[in-house]
Amino acid sequence: MKNLMLLVFSTLIITNLMGQWEALNEGTRGKYNAIDFIGDDTGWVAGGESGLFGGKPTLIKTENGGETWKVLRLDGNYAISGIDFLNDSLGWAIGMKAGLLIKDKSYILNSRDGGTTWAIQSEGSGSLYGIFAVNDRVVYTAGAEIDSYVHRGLVFKTAKNFSEISTTAGIRRD
Numbered sequence: 001m002k003n004l005m006l007l008v009f010s011t012l013i014i015t016n017l018m019g020q021w022e023a024l025n026e027g028t029r030g031k032y033n034a035i036d037f038i039g040d041d042t043g044w045v046a047g048g049e050s051g052l053f054g055g056k057p058t059l060i061k062t063e064n065g066g067e068t069w070k071v072l073r074l075d076g077n078y079a080i081s082g083i084d085f086l087n088d089s090l091g092w093a094i095g096m097k098a099g100l101l102i103k104d105k106s107y108i109l110n111s112r113d114g115g116t117t118w119a120i121q122s123e124g125s126g127s128l129y130g131i132f133a134v135n136d137r138v139v140y141t142a143g144a145e146i147d148s149y150v151h152r153g154l155v156f157k158t159a160k161n162f163s164e165i166s167t168t169a170g171i172r173r174d
Helices: 002-018
Strands: 032-037 043-051 054-062 079-085 091-099 102-111 119-125 127-133 138-147 150-159
Touching: 043 091, 054 079, 091 127, 091 138, 102 127, 102 138
Parallel strands: 032 079, 079 127
Antiparallel strands: 032 043, 043 054, 043 079, 079 091, 091 102, 102 119, 127 138, 138 150
16 A cells, blocks of 8 residues: 555656646757757757768757757768857857767867857767867867777867867867
8 A cells, every 4th residue: 555655646746747847849850969058048959860870960949948949050970969058159069970880980069150050170989978168268078989898988178269260179188
């Protein structure tokens, strides 16, 4: 009897908590892996699909708290696994090209126009899963590389002023 009461009580709590969430992107297509908002209204959701030879990136943006979403075009053969914007124009994303017939490859991308256009700043082996921009000069990423079936953790940092440069910048390991 005690277990039955606990089950009913747990179900009621979970149902009530889920009722507090509202779907904001009904009708959009894609698999989403990352989300970032810089306030109540402006935010990005990113992801992509993986296949035999890589994937196709997906990126959508809202400027009205999720009432409407704009699909942003990303060229490339990778899925976005992380995204972080400092303001409505300056942001970073990390992408991974992974598939059954290719070796994992990671990308670090930068946008200075709110996600309309992106430039690849760095690419390398392994997989990146998280990104955090401290300011327009310091950005961290984290991930893993598989070496002989053993995962080796990776952390990268850059200290370039991305708001002043227009060429591809390298990411160095500290």
